[in-house]
Every structure is written in C-alpha cells, then in structure tokens.
Amino acid sequence: VNFYFFDNRENKVREEILLNRGNLYGDGFFTTGIVKDGKILHQNRHFERLQNTATKFQFADYNEDLLIQFLLDSLKDIDEACIRITISRQQAGRGYQYNQLSKSDVTVQLSHRPEAPVEPCHLVLSETPVSVNAFLAGSKHLNRLDSVLASRQIKSDNQEVVLFHEDNVIGGSRSNLFVLDNKQWKTPSLEMAGVEGITRQRIIELMQQNGIPVSIEPITLQKIQDVEAAFITNSLLGIWPVSKIADKCLETIHVENLKSDINFVV
C-alpha cells in the first residue's frame, strides 16, 4: 500500500492528478486502439466517438484539433503499439458538481500491442451484473467496475466473460458480441448498458456493404446458448471466433467465412 496525504485547504500541495475527477468519481471517458506507423488505426472513428462523448458529458474544453496535433507529434516515431487515450475532468472545489468551464486532462498511454489469440474464444457467463444506465449506455466512460468485477472469472488467455442485464446479454467484459441465429447475424442492442465499440460499428457497416443481413436486437441468455456461431470484437482483437459458450461447443467456420466475405482486417 502506498499512502498519499494532501492537505488541500492551504493550497500547500497542488497535486493535479489526484484532484482529477477521473480518479475521484470516474468522471471521464477513454478509447483504446492500435498505433501503426505513427497513426491510430481507424483514427477518425476514435476521434468521432471521443468528440461525441465529450459533448454528451459537457467537457467544454475538449479540443479535437489539439488532441490530433498532440498525437501526431507524440506518435510519429511509434511503429506499433497499443494506445489508450483518457479524457477526465479536473476537480475544482469539492463534491460531485462540476463547473461547465472545468478544464480536462488528456492522458495518452502506450503499451505493447497484444498478440492475436491463436485459440478461439470460450465465453463464460458472468456471475455479476452489468451496470445499467440509459444515459451512460454506449459511451466508453470511466465507470467500468462491472467489467472489472466480471473479468475475475477469466482464468485463461482464451476466455471472455459475457454480461447480462436481467435476461438480456449485453456483451463481453472488454468486447462486443455477434451471434448467428437462424442463419441471421445479430448483435445485442446497447440502449441500457454496454459500449458501442468501433470494431462493432465497422463490422455492421461492412456486413451491410456486402449484403449480409445483421440486426441489432435484444438477445436472451437462453438464446445465446442455442446459436449456430458467435464471435466477439474489439479494436485490439478485431474478430475473435467463439468455440464455446458456457458448456455448448460451436463451430468457428461460419465466422471464418464471414471474415473473408467482408474482407475484415483489424
């Protein structure tokens, strides 16, 4: 345990970071992607999602142009990496209320790009629920304790945990879910919970462009244990075929076919 002690009453210590509302309340949002040759893959989609979230959460000083310039400079010598961009509000005063003029902090962190998994994915059903909030749903905000707690069930590299709201599957702890049900691809609606992933959106568009029907609709716990195929998606993994949901085994050939039908690349 490290102990930090700050007496903010006398302004003796000005610890910008610990006075950040990201740390105090999870008041912020982020995105995760891959850097290749100095650029973030699909960066316009990342910037668009960040801008939309900044507007929704009233981050008045969020400035896309400054961020793009900062990344251009910072990433120019980076061949390949995993990137996380976090935008969080600075604290002014005490308490939940924020000033609409509050400044924000942008934190960019690089880590090694994870290797693509060799084995297909085993989906485990979460024992803890997804957090439900119709206003927050879809946004990649910093309140992610539901994913943190669900990920306790991940015991090996080829596992992912799927979370539920009542009887409806929302997605994986770090991914979106697609299933093939009655020869129709489906992905859960995210109106009450979950994150609208950039890869999820890309795949929906690629399927539409290639004339492959896909629908966004509620998918029940019973249903996902009775599908023909499934895969999960995120910006780091791309498409990860699922070979097992709980105790039910699945063939991955449908997913491999889909990947080639839509010419998917991460």
Add this chain to the structure above:
Amino acid sequence: VNFYFFDNRENKVREEILLNRGNLYGDGFFTTGIVKDGKILHQNRHFERLQNTATKFQFADYNEDLLIQFLLDSLKDIDEACIRITISRQQAGRGYQYNQLSKSDVTVQLSHRPEAPVEPCHLVLSETPVSVNAFLAGSKHLNRLDSVLASRQIKSDNQEVVLFHEDNVIGGSRSNLFVLDNKQWKTPSLEMAGVEGITRQRIIELMQQNGIPVSIEPITLQKIQDVEAAFITNSLLGIWPVSKIADKCLETIHVENLKSDINFVV
C-alpha cells in the same frame, strides 16, 4: 487542457498514480467524513464500511490497522476539516482484469469543513437515471457518473437532486432520503442502486432505540410528491430538512421534532 504522455512499454516512466485503476476504471472506493480534534467522527463506522467494501471488491492488501495508524499520525494536529479517504487498486499490466495480489493506493484528502446550510433543502427530480447494479448497490465505490451528471441540475446552495431507478426513488446525488408518509418514516431500499450512508444507518438505529418506527422500502416517484415531510442525510450535512420536493412545499417542523426526539448531532 493538460497533456500527459507515458510510454509504459519501456518502463521509462513509472507514474504510479496514472497507472492506478481508480483513474483507469473507477476501480476503488471511498468515504467522506468530518475530522474533529484529530479524529474522524463516527470513525468506527467509516472503518467498518471501508473494510466491508475492501473485502467485497477483493482488495487483498487493504489493511485497516495501517490505515488507522496513518490517520492517527496525519490528523493529530487537525482541529476541524472535511476528509475523503480513497482506496484504489494499482494497475499491473493492461486491461480490466486485476491480480488478486494487486496492491492498493490509499489517498487521504482534507478540505475545509462546509458550513451547515441555513436554508432548508429544495429537492429537484433528476433528469438522468441512477446507475443500477445489484452487486455494486450500497457500496461507496468510485463509479459515480450518475451522481456527477445529476448534480448538473443543482443551481443553488439549497438544492439537491433525487435520482430514480424506473419509478423508484433511490436517494440524493450526495445524500440519503427519508420521508414521512402516513405518519411513518420511510427510507428507500438500496438493493439495486445508491450508497448506504453512515448517517442513514445512524438515524435508523437512533429511531429504533427511541421507539420511532422506520421502514426501508421502495418509494415511488408519485409517493415522494405526496409525503408529509422529508429530509436528506450525509456525513457532512447530518440531517437537512426538505421544504420543497419538485413544486410541492413541505413543513420542516416534523423533521426538527425528530432531530430533538433522537438527540441527533452530526
């Protein structure tokens, strides 16, 4: 906007705080109270709640004895202050999954004790929903975007916003709620959302000790606009009488009588 850039791949920069999962995911919990003459008021209740939350969230290295010793030393010369104690998990690696051996950070922050409000409280109905998660409900964890967003509606010092899950009131953005309905005091159940406040628990016990019936039960949106009296509670405010809920005015005499009947002091 401040920009921070950390390349964690090479271990060039070891920025403990930004690698903290409190900042990354809201993976942590906290408590807020009042320091008087070097001690936290009702500190055993704060320590008990912190310990319970540490156990629930698997903060394996949480150590109450070390915390108590640290506070004894740090607070010995403090006459009066507001205190926040935050416990958050350190990050090891990347991603939501945590190591059960992860170390934690304890951050203690002092600020000026807020003055007790002179005016009674006006309750405003929240336009944004409470976050619902049966596992997280009751805990004072760091995922507080619902309170942050609801507190946008607070326009003056005498206001508080009440949040709802579907048709049921949960509590204020920074407080618990009690209402007098048909001559019976009631407070919302917190099984799906909300924070189990220390002052809420103290008041329930004081009422029970003084033979004043109080029940924990669902309270609907319709019901709270038709009660005889109401007050909100937290560790800083104590009991704050409510004189208005939405457009409905309330007398505060019932609350003043209750305060003296149970000999309540902050």
